[in-house]
Every structure is written in C-alpha cells, then in structure tokens.
Amino acid sequence: MREMLGIAPDFAITRTSLLGRIALREAVQMAVLTKIGNRRVAFVSGTTVGGMEKSEQFYRDFLENDKRNEYIALHDCGACTEMIAKDFPGRISFQTTISTACSSAANAAILGAGLLKTGRADIVIAGGTECLSKFHLDGFNTLMILDSQPCRPFDKNRQGLNLGEGAAYVVMEMADGAAARQAKPLCRLSGYANRCDAFHQTASSPEGEGAYLAMMAALQDAGLQPVDIDYVNAHGTGTPNNDESEGHAMMRVFGNRMPWVSSTKGFTGHTTSAAGGVENVISILALTRGFVPANLNFSEKIDSLDFTPTTEVKTHVNLNHILTNSFGFGGNDSSCIFSKIS
Amino acid sequence: MEQLIEELKREIIEVLNLEGMKPEDIDENAPLFGEGLGLDSIDALELIVLMEKNYGIKLQNANEGKEIFKSVRVMAEYIKEHRTK
Amino acid sequence: MDIFIRSASQISFQQPLDMQWLTAPIFPSVAFNPPLEPDYKQFVSPVESRRMGHLLKRAVAVSLDALRKGDCSMPDAVISGTGLGCIENTEKFLNAVIDNEEECLPPTPFMQSTHNTVSSQIALKLQCHGYNSTYSHRGTSFDSALLDAVIQIQLGQIGSALVGGYDEMTPAYFRMLNKLGYWRTDEASDVDSLQKSGRVGSISGSSAVSLLLTSSPSSEKLCQLYGIEAFSCFEKNQLPAIYHDFLLKYGIVEADIDAVMCGFSGDDSNDEMYRYFVAECCPQSDVLWYKHLFGESFCASAFGVYAAACCLHQQKVPTHLYYMKERKRDKIRKILVFNCFQNIDGSLILLSL
Structure with a gap:
C-alpha cells in the first residue's frame, strides 16, 4: 500500500490510514474532485480501530522507551482521519470522525447528507476505514462470535463472523450542485x-x-x-x-x-x-x-x-x-x- | 466439594465484579442466570474464561455453558470431574 | 429554528454535578488531575455498574442529572463526543492481549472499550431507541456531536438531544502524552504560570459534560444556542474571514459579542491561535477561559460551552474566568466559544441569553 501511494517505508502512518488513502484517491478520481473551484468539501470518516494495529505492536515501547513515540499521537481515531485527509488534493473545509463500531461508515453518509441539506458543505466524502488488529480479533474471539470456517450468513448452522479489512467512501452532493459542475451522479x-x-x-x-x-x-x-x-x-x-x-x-x-x-x-x-x-x-x-x-x-x-x-x-x-x-x-x-x- | 464451592463463589464474585456481595449471599443451588443472580450472556463468557484459566477446562462454544452454569453446585461438580489443574 | 440548552451537568476536578466552581473554584496545583467522583449509587445499581469503567459511570451520571435538571424523561437522541473512548478498558484489554499472549482473555474490557459504548450505555439506561451517534475526532469530538445535534434538529429529525463530551485520562496515557510534551511539570501547573506566554504543556483533566438541547422553549433554560460552525485545515490568516462569514450567517455584528470563551491551555503552540483571534477578530470583547478549571482533554471544549452557558444563565461571569483578569463589559448577553485543536480543526459556537 505504501508503494501504491508512494509513501516512504519509514514514514509514520497507520494501516487504517493507508487503506483510507487508497479508497479516498479512487473516490476523488471517479468523482473528478480535482477541479472543483472553491466548493466546500467535507470529509466524514468512520473508524474504531484507528491506530490500534500500531499501538498493540509498540505499546511496551510507548511506556518503556522512546523508540516509537511517533505512533503515540496516531493512536486515536481522529488522527487516522486527519492523516487520510492530508492526501486530498485541495482544502477540506470540515473533517470529522464517527465511531459507532460497525455502523460508523453508514452514519458518516447520514451526517454527510445532513451537512449538504443544511448548506454546510457543497461536496461530502463519506465512508469508513478499518484494518485488522489483534485487539479486535482477540476481542471478537472472547465473545465467541468468530467462525473458523468461511462465514455462513443466514444459514442455520452459522457459527459467527469472519473479520475483514478495507475502506470505502462515497462522494455526495446535492442534485443542483452536481449539475452545476456537470458531474454525473450514480444514484x-x-x-x-x-x-x-x-x-x-x-x-x-x-x-x-x-x-x-x-x-x-x-x-x-x-x-x-x-x-x-x-x-x-x-x-x-x-x-x-x-x-x-x-x-x-x-x-x-x-x-x-x-x-x-x-x-x-x-x-x-x-x-x-x-x-x-x-x-x-x-x-x-x-x-x-x-x-x-x-x-x-x-x-x-x-x-x-x-x-x-x-x-x-x-x-x-x-x-x-x-x-x-x-x-x-x-x-x-x-x-x-x-x-x-x- | 464444599471447599470447591466456596472457592468458586469467591472467584465468581471477583471475576464478575459483584460489588458488595459475599460468598454466603450466593445460594449454590440457585440458578446463576435469569432468576437468582440475574447474570447474562457476557457473564457466561467470563465464567468460561474463569474455568479455562483456573481449572484448565476449555469449552468450544458458548452453548455448552448453559448446562454447566445452572448453579454453583453443578458448576463445581463439572469442574471436579474435568479439571486439568 | 431556535435551539436551547435547557440544562447541563458535569464531572471534573471541580465539585461534581454542581455549579460550585462559579463561586468556589478548585484551582489545580499539579498536572495530572483526576476528577472528583460523586456517589454513583443514586444513578446505577451495583449490578448495573459491575461492568462499567469510570468513564461510563460518569457519562451515565451526568446524562441522568442533566435530564433531571431539564425535567425531561426521554430525549429524542443521544450524541456523544469522545476522543479516546473508554481508554481505561482499552488499556486493560491491550495489556491482557500482550501479557497472556492472546490466551484466556476476558470479554468485558473489550466490549466496554469501543468508543460508542458511552452513547449506547446512556441509551440502554434510558431505553432510548432514537438517533444515537458518537464522534471521535480529537479536539473537536464534542463540537462535532453538537453540530450533528443541531443539524438533526434543523432537519426536523429530532426535537431534543442529550449531547455530551466524555474522556478519561489514565496514568499510562498521561505518561505517553507526556513524552510528546503535552503536560506541564507540577511546579508550573498553577493558574498564574498557565497564563504566562512562551511555555509548553498544559494540565490534564478528565471530562464528562452533558447538555440537554431542545428546540422547544421552556421557562427554565440555561441559554440559547445561537449558532455553530466547524471548520478544518485552515491557515491562521483565514480565521478573520471564517469569523466574519459566521457573523454574517447569523445576522450579528462584532459589537454583539460581549465575551469570547477561548481554550487557552498554557501551551504556547495552542494559545497562539487564541491570542491572534482575540486581537484580530474581537478586540472589544471580554476574554474568558476555562481549561485552568477543567484541564485539557480531547473533549475539553465541552466545558467551554458548559461554562459559557452557566454564566449566561447566572447573568454573571466570576472573576476567575477572565483571562488576564481584564474586564471590559458590564453586561454579558452573547458569548462566543472558540475552540481550536492543533491549528487543524476549529469551531465557533455562539450562545445567547
């Protein structure tokens, strides 16, 4: 992912942010957000793991030495959103992070709609990002809701879920705003x-x-x-x-x-x-x-x-x-x- | 057996954080879930961890707990039979 | 549409669930300041609270207290801000994962570690099935939650909301942030040195603030929430334009702003933006601050709004809230709360009588 994004191996960035940046780039490219003039762009991203994948790796270092201090400030969810937004080719006029566990990205779209309808943004990029971590894999395991087989949704013999990782964003705007910049909405x-x-x-x-x-x-x-x-x-x-x-x-x-x-x-x-x-x-x-x-x-x-x-x-x-x-x-x-x- | 029951009561109070409760407040023959202590599914998971950690008993799925956690006495009997430590 | 803050409640290192900090403030003398805990038994039974960490107990207590003070039994929505979530439980589980090499882990600290545990526990306690959300965006977590509540009210989705800001500071997290230069030494944690420029670090606090927002006027209320704007990724010299757009949007002029409540914390890199804002945007207004009474935390801005609301309600600003002790105005009718986090995210929140 670092290679795809052209990020140096020693640059401090979490996996959640890397996933998010790739998805953001795709969304920006598809919606042609590179030529939007002075339109106000809001970025609403959901995450819960945030920087945990690095924190769990370096937690002892955080407490006992100064080897990995650069990741301390990247632990929280907001830091992850901030790091993704930095990759946006333009000014983000408002950014925030939603953390409602597994419905975070859906609620990002809901806030996005509210920002547009109340005229607080012209374009909203909304979604979520999450990487795998030992923390939540072990956590789901303590709740005994993981299936060691491929998951079987709605099947009588289903045993639990399979964790995945990914990121996805949708670009939202009001119909007139999209029309004004000749964007072709998907739905x-x-x-x-x-x-x-x-x-x-x-x-x-x-x-x-x-x-x-x-x-x-x-x-x-x-x-x-x-x-x-x-x-x-x-x-x-x-x-x-x-x-x-x-x-x-x-x-x-x-x-x-x-x-x-x-x-x-x-x-x-x-x-x-x-x-x-x-x-x-x-x-x-x-x-x-x-x-x-x-x-x-x-x-x-x-x-x-x-x-x-x-x-x-x-x-x-x-x-x-x-x-x-x-x-x-x-x-x-x-x-x-x-x-x-x- | 009675000693194991006492030990279990103390461990249950500690692991479930039943503040202000003493071993003698728990009736070893009363149901742990629903009526009785009024515990729920998360408490059952905590008890599964307790059995693994303290007695070396590993349950494969949460449903097995239903029979074992009927009461402290039933639990103690199960532990006595299956413990590996 | 008019929106009101009907009632509020707080837990901090001031007297909990109370406005005694207006008349009998507790001033900090060290950098790590744990909150004063009320008796939680009046809010949750021991069986209910057996899995709750400190943050959850505080959140439920201030929520129930705000509802009681606002004479409301059921809000339409529960919206919270929390920069770190239940970090105490997160640390507990993280330590167990590392120490036990991922074996024999307890489920409770994991399930109570997610950020949305706070909003959902409040909803669970109230049996509130309405809109429920959680914002975790560093220093504007609370501001985002408040903005969402305003948007949902403006869209007619809800008529009332419990909006809160919740963060706890643990000794381990304090130590970690200390390596990054977040905190003062104990010797430099008094109020006087917090007002001296050219210093780094601030004092830490834990936050639990709950506000009850309603769109229906009532005889008992703290104040009106007149306007809110949140913004990001701005340069310092863009701030006056953001401010003037804000005034224009809400149809007011500079002279209407009697006081500005700023998030001065004692850390120069943080305070510089506030000094610039005061000098460039509202040189005629009184300047108030609050972090010397409630400490710095991701959700500290909730105290700014809370303190401003209390002052409007009391029609009096106590001397100890004036930054640099300077007082220019006789009457306080409108207070602008300006929050800025690391010169990246900011908000303007205007409260009115």
Missing part, C-alpha cells in the same frame, strides 16, 4: 435513518427492535413503502444472534413480500467500521449495473425465519430501490436507501 440517497436497539452492549434484541425502527424510518424518510424495495443488502454478519435478530426485523418490515436479500460479507468479511461504506458501494454497483449479489455459503434456512437469502447472483435485473443495513455494537442500527435516478 440518489433517497432515505436513511439511525436508531438504537437499546437492548444490550453486544447482543441484538430477539425481535430486532432497533433494526426494525431504522428500516421503517429510512423508508418513511424516502417516502417509500416496503414493497418498493427490490433488494436488501443485509448486515448479515453470520453470528447466530445478528442474523436471527435482523431476519425477524426484516420479516416485521416486509411481511410475506420479502425482497431479494443477501449479505455480501461472505465476499468481504466483516470490515467493521468500513462495512457500511463497502456495502454502500456494493449496493450502488448493484443498482447501477442491475445485479443482485449472492449470499455465499448458505445451505439451510434458519428455523425461526420464513425466508431464504439469494444464493446465486442475479444479473440483468431492474432494481429501483436498494436498502442496506449497518448495525453495530451498542445497538447502533442504521439503514440507507439508494434509488435509481429517474
């Missing part, structure tokens, strides 16, 4: 909502209250009915608790008219704070290219659920509205709806 963020399960620090409620509230509020925000949704990109981590809880919430929202549903974590692993960004990008790709991604490793339906996920990729389908879920520890549940531009 519309037609609705979104953030709700709290308020059930347990790490477990989701059996009936998926927070997830249900988030999906319903996002539909209302978009002015859509459940039946309008063509595909749900589920949070679907593959843990026994999440998939059953999210499944019940989806049954409450969609009743017996369940849209296509898949979790794409079989392809990406659970990229935690980046997951909402990665899945926003996958949803936008699905919407614009007309396909439904497959839910890998599914073989048997969960007893208490009435639906099965889409196990084979469906191509050449017409999708108008996609709902994507991002849920985090602490019951931080967010849903976003992407719609085709009519």
Whole structure:
C-alpha cells in the first residue's frame, strides 16, 4: 500500500490510514474532485480501530522507551482521519470522525447528507476505514462470535463472523450542485435513518427492535413503502444472534413480500467500521449495473425465519430501490436507501 | 466439594465484579442466570474464561455453558470431574 | 429554528454535578488531575455498574442529572463526543492481549472499550431507541456531536438531544502524552504560570459534560444556542474571514459579542491561535477561559460551552474566568466559544441569553 501511494517505508502512518488513502484517491478520481473551484468539501470518516494495529505492536515501547513515540499521537481515531485527509488534493473545509463500531461508515453518509441539506458543505466524502488488529480479533474471539470456517450468513448452522479489512467512501452532493459542475451522479440517497436497539452492549434484541425502527424510518424518510424495495443488502454478519435478530426485523418490515436479500460479507468479511461504506458501494454497483449479489455459503434456512437469502447472483435485473443495513455494537442500527435516478 | 464451592463463589464474585456481595449471599443451588443472580450472556463468557484459566477446562462454544452454569453446585461438580489443574 | 440548552451537568476536578466552581473554584496545583467522583449509587445499581469503567459511570451520571435538571424523561437522541473512548478498558484489554499472549482473555474490557459504548450505555439506561451517534475526532469530538445535534434538529429529525463530551485520562496515557510534551511539570501547573506566554504543556483533566438541547422553549433554560460552525485545515490568516462569514450567517455584528470563551491551555503552540483571534477578530470583547478549571482533554471544549452557558444563565461571569483578569463589559448577553485543536480543526459556537 505504501508503494501504491508512494509513501516512504519509514514514514509514520497507520494501516487504517493507508487503506483510507487508497479508497479516498479512487473516490476523488471517479468523482473528478480535482477541479472543483472553491466548493466546500467535507470529509466524514468512520473508524474504531484507528491506530490500534500500531499501538498493540509498540505499546511496551510507548511506556518503556522512546523508540516509537511517533505512533503515540496516531493512536486515536481522529488522527487516522486527519492523516487520510492530508492526501486530498485541495482544502477540506470540515473533517470529522464517527465511531459507532460497525455502523460508523453508514452514519458518516447520514451526517454527510445532513451537512449538504443544511448548506454546510457543497461536496461530502463519506465512508469508513478499518484494518485488522489483534485487539479486535482477540476481542471478537472472547465473545465467541468468530467462525473458523468461511462465514455462513443466514444459514442455520452459522457459527459467527469472519473479520475483514478495507475502506470505502462515497462522494455526495446535492442534485443542483452536481449539475452545476456537470458531474454525473450514480444514484440518489433517497432515505436513511439511525436508531438504537437499546437492548444490550453486544447482543441484538430477539425481535430486532432497533433494526426494525431504522428500516421503517429510512423508508418513511424516502417516502417509500416496503414493497418498493427490490433488494436488501443485509448486515448479515453470520453470528447466530445478528442474523436471527435482523431476519425477524426484516420479516416485521416486509411481511410475506420479502425482497431479494443477501449479505455480501461472505465476499468481504466483516470490515467493521468500513462495512457500511463497502456495502454502500456494493449496493450502488448493484443498482447501477442491475445485479443482485449472492449470499455465499448458505445451505439451510434458519428455523425461526420464513425466508431464504439469494444464493446465486442475479444479473440483468431492474432494481429501483436498494436498502442496506449497518448495525453495530451498542445497538447502533442504521439503514440507507439508494434509488435509481429517474 | 464444599471447599470447591466456596472457592468458586469467591472467584465468581471477583471475576464478575459483584460489588458488595459475599460468598454466603450466593445460594449454590440457585440458578446463576435469569432468576437468582440475574447474570447474562457476557457473564457466561467470563465464567468460561474463569474455568479455562483456573481449572484448565476449555469449552468450544458458548452453548455448552448453559448446562454447566445452572448453579454453583453443578458448576463445581463439572469442574471436579474435568479439571486439568 | 431556535435551539436551547435547557440544562447541563458535569464531572471534573471541580465539585461534581454542581455549579460550585462559579463561586468556589478548585484551582489545580499539579498536572495530572483526576476528577472528583460523586456517589454513583443514586444513578446505577451495583449490578448495573459491575461492568462499567469510570468513564461510563460518569457519562451515565451526568446524562441522568442533566435530564433531571431539564425535567425531561426521554430525549429524542443521544450524541456523544469522545476522543479516546473508554481508554481505561482499552488499556486493560491491550495489556491482557500482550501479557497472556492472546490466551484466556476476558470479554468485558473489550466490549466496554469501543468508543460508542458511552452513547449506547446512556441509551440502554434510558431505553432510548432514537438517533444515537458518537464522534471521535480529537479536539473537536464534542463540537462535532453538537453540530450533528443541531443539524438533526434543523432537519426536523429530532426535537431534543442529550449531547455530551466524555474522556478519561489514565496514568499510562498521561505518561505517553507526556513524552510528546503535552503536560506541564507540577511546579508550573498553577493558574498564574498557565497564563504566562512562551511555555509548553498544559494540565490534564478528565471530562464528562452533558447538555440537554431542545428546540422547544421552556421557562427554565440555561441559554440559547445561537449558532455553530466547524471548520478544518485552515491557515491562521483565514480565521478573520471564517469569523466574519459566521457573523454574517447569523445576522450579528462584532459589537454583539460581549465575551469570547477561548481554550487557552498554557501551551504556547495552542494559545497562539487564541491570542491572534482575540486581537484580530474581537478586540472589544471580554476574554474568558476555562481549561485552568477543567484541564485539557480531547473533549475539553465541552466545558467551554458548559461554562459559557452557566454564566449566561447566572447573568454573571466570576472573576476567575477572565483571562488576564481584564474586564471590559458590564453586561454579558452573547458569548462566543472558540475552540481550536492543533491549528487543524476549529469551531465557533455562539450562545445567547
């Protein structure tokens, strides 16, 4: 990654920031943000690991000697965002960091929409970044929610999640702003909502209250009915608790008219704070290219659920509205709806 | 056995940080979860770590704990039978 | 749309859950200043609090206290800022990972280490299913949380929000930051030396501040939140333009700013921007400060807003809040809180009677 970015081997930068910089560059290039005049650009990035991957490596040095002092100030989440933003070819007029665990990147998009709608920014780059760390790998392991096999979202015999790493950002702007600079939007963020399960620090409620509230509020925000949704990109981590809880919430929202549903974590692993960004990008790709991604490793339906996920990729389908879920520890549940531009 | 029960009670109070509770406050025959002490799934995970650390018993998944953590007495009986240290 | 700060509560090294710092302040004499803890049993039962670290107990206590003072049982949203999250638990788990070579690790410190534990514990305690978010952006973590609350109110998504700033300083983290020159020596931690220029380092504090924001006016309130602007990556000489755009946006003039509450900390690299701002932008206003009473932390700016709100409510600024003891104005109707972190991120927050 250092090579891709042209960063010297001895330059102090965390892996989370490297991942973020690569994603930011791609987003900037695709949205042609190199020629934007004096438009105000906000950068909203989610992370939870931040600089932990270096801190866990050098923690003893931090306390006992002066060999690795350069990484002390890079530990916190905000330092990671700052380090990514420095790579932006222009002035970032406002930057901030969201840390709502596995829904961080989705909430970044939600804040982004708020910044645009209230006229506080002209362009927003929103998403998240997360690298693997021993800290959270071991942490998830203490909660006994890791699967030693490839994860099996929505499968009866699922054992847990697989951790992944990554970064993803979307570039957002109001329709008139995009038109004024002749940018061609990919789709519309037609609705979104953030709700709290308020059930347990790490477990989701059996009936998926927070997830249900988030999906319903996002539909209302978009002015859509459940039946309008063509595909749900589920949070679907593959843990026994999440998939059953999210499944019940989806049954409450969609009743017996369940849209296509898949979790794409079989392809990406659970990229935690980046997951909402990665899945926003996958949803936008699905919407614009007309396909439904497959839910890998599914073989048997969960007893208490009435639906099965889409196990084979469906191509050449017409999708108008996609709902994507991002849920985090602490019951931080967010849903976003992407719609085709009519 | 009674000695192991006493020892376990002390360890449970310590590891679950049950502030202000004494060993005699725990009824070794009462359920640890739901009713009784009112513990939850995270406490169960802490007890799994306790068994591994102090008695060398390794459980493969959290569900096995359900039977073992029925009460302090059941837990003590399981430990007596399976302990490796 | 008008937005009000209806009530507030704090835990710091001043008397907790109280405004005694206005009349009977505790002045620091050392660089490491742990907070004074209230009796938490009035807020959480021992069973509830058995997994809570210090930061969580403080956050829940100030949140419940702010709600009680604001006569509100359920806010529409819980939005927090925290630069480091529950660093005490993070250190506990990190040490266990290193010491035990990743074996036999306890789940509790891990699950209580994530930054959003604070907002979610508050929501859990209140059974609040509304909007819930956490900002972790260094010295503007709290400012970002406050901005989000204002945006959600302006968009009609919420009518009220508990907005907080929470950070704890542990001895280990203090030692690490000390290597980077963050802190004063104990000998130079008194209020007088904090006001001398040309020095480095500040004194540390732990922050737990909760504000109840509402869009509906009530007879009991601290003040109005008149305006907020957050900005990043600016040069010093851009500051006057940012300030004048802010005044223009909210339809006020320089003379309306009776006092400016600045984040002077005693560290010259930090204080220089505040001195420049005061000289260039509001030379006619009174200059107030707060970090000598609450210490420096990522969420210290929450105390700036809190202290300004209390002064407006009391209609009186105590002598010990005047930076350099200089007083120009008789009446205080509008206070501008200016926060700037490492000359990278800043915010202007205007409070009014």
